[in-house]
Amino acid sequence: MSEHLxxxxxxxxxxxxxxxxxxxxxxxxxxxLTLPALGWALVENLAGLAHGMTGEPEISLFLKHEITxxxxxxxxxxxxxxxxIARVRFVPRDQALQQLAARGGFGDVTGALLDNPLxxxxxLEPRDDSPASFKALQAELSAMPETALVQLDAEWVExxxxxxxxxxxxxxxxxxxxxTALVIVTFNTLRLQILTLRHExxxxxxxxxxxPAVRRPFLYFGLLQGLLGGLLAWGLVTLLLRLLAPAIExxxxxxxxxxxxxxxxxxxxxxxxAFTALLGWLGAAISVRRHVQDGLVD
Amino acid sequence: MIQFxxxxxxxPGGHTALDELTLDIRHGELLVLAGHSGAGKSTLLKLVxxxxxxxSGRVMVNGLDVGRMRQSQIPYLRRSLGLVMQEHRLLxxxxxxxxxxxxxxxxxxxxxxSKREAITRASVALEKVGLSGFEKALPVTLSGxxxxxxxxxxxIVNRPSILIADEPTxxxxxxxxxxxxxxxxxxxxxxxxxxxxxxxxxxxxxYGARRIELAHGKLMQ
Numbered sequence: 281m282s283e284h285l286x287x288x289x290x291x292x293x294x295x296x297x298x299x300x301x302x303x304x305x306x307x308x309x310x311x312x313l314t315l316p317a318l319g320w321a322l323v324e325n326l327a328g329l330a331h332g333m334t335g336e337p338e339i340s341l342f343l344k345h346e347i348t349x350x351x352x353x354x355x356x357x358x359x360x361x362x363x364x365i366a367r368v369r370f371v372p373r374d375q376a377l378q379q380l381a382a383r384g385g386f387g388d389v390t391g392a393l394l395d396n397p398l399x400x401x402x403x404l405e406p407r408d409d410s411p412a413s414f415k416a417l418q419a420e421l422s423a424m425p426e427t428a429l430v431q432l433d434a435e436w437v438e439x440x441x442x443x444x445x446x447x448x449x450x451x452x453x454x455x456x457x458x459x460t461a462l463v464i465v466t467f468n469t470l471r472l473q474i475l476t477l478r479h480e481x482x483x484x485x486x487x488x489x490x491x492p493a494v495r496r497p498f499l500y501f502g503l504l505q506g507l508l509g510g511l512l513a514w515g516l517v518t519l520l521l522r523l524l525a526p527a528i529e530x531x532x533x534x535x536x537x538x539x540x541x542x543x544x545x546x547x548x549x550x551x552x553x554a555f556t557a558l559l560g561w562l563g564a565a566i567s568v569r570r571h572v573q574d575g576l577v578d
Numbered sequence: 579m580i581q582f583x584x585x586x587x588x589x590p591g592g593h594t595a596l597d598e599l600t601l602d603i604r605h606g607e608l609l610v611l612a613g614h615s616g617a618g619k620s621t622l623l624k625l626v627x628x629x630x631x632x633x634s635g636r637v638m639v640n641g642l643d644v645g646r647m648r649q650s651q652i653p654y655l656r657r658s659l660g661l662v663m664q665e666h667r668l669l670x671x672x673x674x675x676x677x678x679x680x681x682x683x684x685x686x687x688x689x690x691x692s693k694r695e696a697i698t699r700a701s702v703a704l705e706k707v708g709l710s711g712f713e714k715a716l717p718v719t720l721s722g723x724x725x726x727x728x729x730x731x732x733x734i735v736n737r738p739s740i741l742i743a744d745e746p747t748x749x750x751x752x753x754x755x756x757x758x759x760x761x762x763x764x765x766x767x768x769x770x771x772x773x774x775x776x777x778x779x780x781x782x783x784x785y786g787a788r789r790i791e792l793a794h795g796k797l798m799q
Contacts, residue, residue: 282689483667486629487732488657489684490650 283493291500294473295508302505305469309462309509309556314516316455317544317552321517322528323447324548325541326440339404339417340431347426352400355426359402364417367405373398399428411441459559462509466502466563474498474571481572495568499561506560510553518543579605579740579771580626585635587621587795595621597795598635603773605739608766610782611775613792619775620664622792623742626773627659628652639740657685660733660770662743666725668717668732675700675713678731685736703731707761723754730761740771747778755781 295302341359343352352370359368376398381391406417414432421430474481481494525541532539544552580603587596595618603609611619624630625637628644637644639655647655668677678700682688688696704710707727717725726746733741743762747755759781766772774782779789791798 283686286689479667480669483669483680484684485653486627486656486661486663486667487681487684488653488655490653493684 284496287493287496288500290497291504294497294501295504301469302508305465305505306508306512308465309506309560310512310516312458312461312465313455313509313513313552313556314520316451316458317513317517318520319447319451319454321521321542321544321548323444323451325539326447327444339406339414339421341402341404341421341427342399342429342431343401343426344428345399347400351426355424356402358424359404362420364407364413364420365404366407369403371401371403373400376401455555459555462506462556462559463563463566466505466560467567469505470498470502470564470567471571473501474567491572495572498568498572499564502560502562502564502567503557504560506556506558506563507553509560510556513556514544514549514552579603579607579640580773581636581638582622582625583636583638585625585632585637587618587625587630588633595795596625596632599792599795599797601790601797603771606766606769606771608763608772608782608787609774610779610787610789611773611792612777612779612789613798617792618795619792620744621795623744623773623775626740626742627661628655653684657681657736658738658740660736660738660741662726662729662733662741662746664745664748666717666729668725668728670716670718672716673713674704674709674715674717674720674728677717677728678703678735681732681736687736700731700735703735704728706734706764707731708757721754723750723757726750726754726758727761730758734765734770738770740773741765742773744775745777746774747776747781 343355347355356368356370359365373396377396380398404417404421406413418430418432421427484494485491521541521543528541529539580601582599582601585596585599586594588594595616597618599618599622611622613619621630625632625644626639628647632645635645640658642651642655644655669680672680675697679688679696682696682699701710701713704713707730709724709727709731712720712724712728717728720728730743730746733743741762746762747758750758755778762772762774763782774787776782779787782789
């Protein structure tokens with residue numbers, strides 16, 4: 281344990297001894313990771329929006345023309361008893377025709393009709409708004425003998441879910457791609473550091489230092505540099521979200537949506553820091569494995 | 579204590595530094611390796627410290643087969659030896675005391691005992707080589723002879739039973755060389771097994787040293 285503490289102290293000393301170099305390396309890491317982290321944060325806000333919107337998705341159920349009176353009431357009762365349906369609203373065919381006539385441009389058309397061609401309909405609000413539940417309910421309703429057509433108003437939910445999924449995948453891919461930048465930066469920083477300390481490493485190995493003992497401070501250095509980069513990336517993401525928030529919230533309002541941009545929460549921040557620390561350690565591990573060899577003793 | 583059993587060492591490129599060498603070095607012995615440059619003296623010392631491995635044959639140090647030793651065991655062998663190389667191999671940006679304390683640091687001795695104890699041991703080692711008062715100095719401010727003494731203090735701070743020195747007086751003027759040789763003789767007198775590679779064996783021969791001469795990697799009889 282004391283060996284690890286000693287290695288950590290050495291790593292901190294090396295980091296602090298060249299603060300500008302350490303800061304610049306950490307900034308490179310931070311800038312590389314800000315883009316995917318910001319993308320991820322925006323996508324998570326969008327996902328939250330999909331769950332939290334007040335306008336719930338609906339299903340329209342159109343009855344067959346011959347279904348009237350008691351048969352219609354029986355269908356309504358059946359729908360109200362369905363545990364998957366939260367709310368049922370009946371739209372009689374006459375009301376539907378009036379609504380159609382009230383819409384600009386349709387008044388002349390409906391006036392020319394001899395008979396009301398529209399069926400009675402129900403507008404249903406499902407309890408579960410996930411696309412999968414929508415599909416299942418649609419299948420169940422379509423199977424009813426009184427049903428002429430079931431129209432799903434969930435396409436936007438699917439679309440939004442697809443956009444969120446695409447955003448997550450894109451952010452993850454970017455994070456992996458740009459994460460390699462972190463590995464490369466750490467690898468190179470440590471390569472230069474090992475070259476600078478080549479003589480000292482060689483002397484230590486000559487005097488009986490084990491290779492793990494020689495490598496350990498470098499591994500801690502990589503981990504700390506990654507962590508520092510992660511912290512800076514977190515700061516940049518939080519700052520950018522604050523700067524972008526007014527513009528994005530104003531855009532959302534034009535779609536009648538209330539959006540309040542949230543920064544990374546504790547779990548997301550923890551994941552970001554763990555990710556950057558791990559990549560820093562990985563870059564260091566590759567570098568020391570390649571550059572600290574017993575061949576240094578000659 | 580140290581046995582070479584038909585040991586050969588051929589470097590990549592084909593140069594044979596040692597050729598079927600067989601040699602026994604006893605506990606407490608002062609062995610002087612003589613011979614021209616390229617005779618194989620340094621290679622012999624490197625084989626003892628596991629800085630090289632034999633191409634064939636067997637090198638035994640304290641009952642351990644150096645050639646078959648696992649990589650992870652080598653540091654522990656080196657900690658049991660005191661090494662003084664031709665170049666001083668000092669850390670020029672560290673104080674003399676820090677340099678001498680380095681073996682205690684890499685062996686974990688400082689962590690096991692205390693820094694105060696390590697400082698005491700390093701100071702005693704410096705006193706033995708006549709460098710008391712130089713603790714805070716940087717090696718770069720010292721003369722060649724003084725730097726060599728720091729390297730010797732560093733080699734003895736772990737109280738090794740075997741001390742290996744490769745041309746320890748090569749770049750020193752005669753007065754400094756005599757001082758260093760006297761130091762080594764005092765370690766031998768204290769019971770340390772000493773193996774020295776040198777061009778100038780007159781510094782040791784009159785004091786009970788066994789002298790062997792190498793030529794083209796072979797022992798000259």
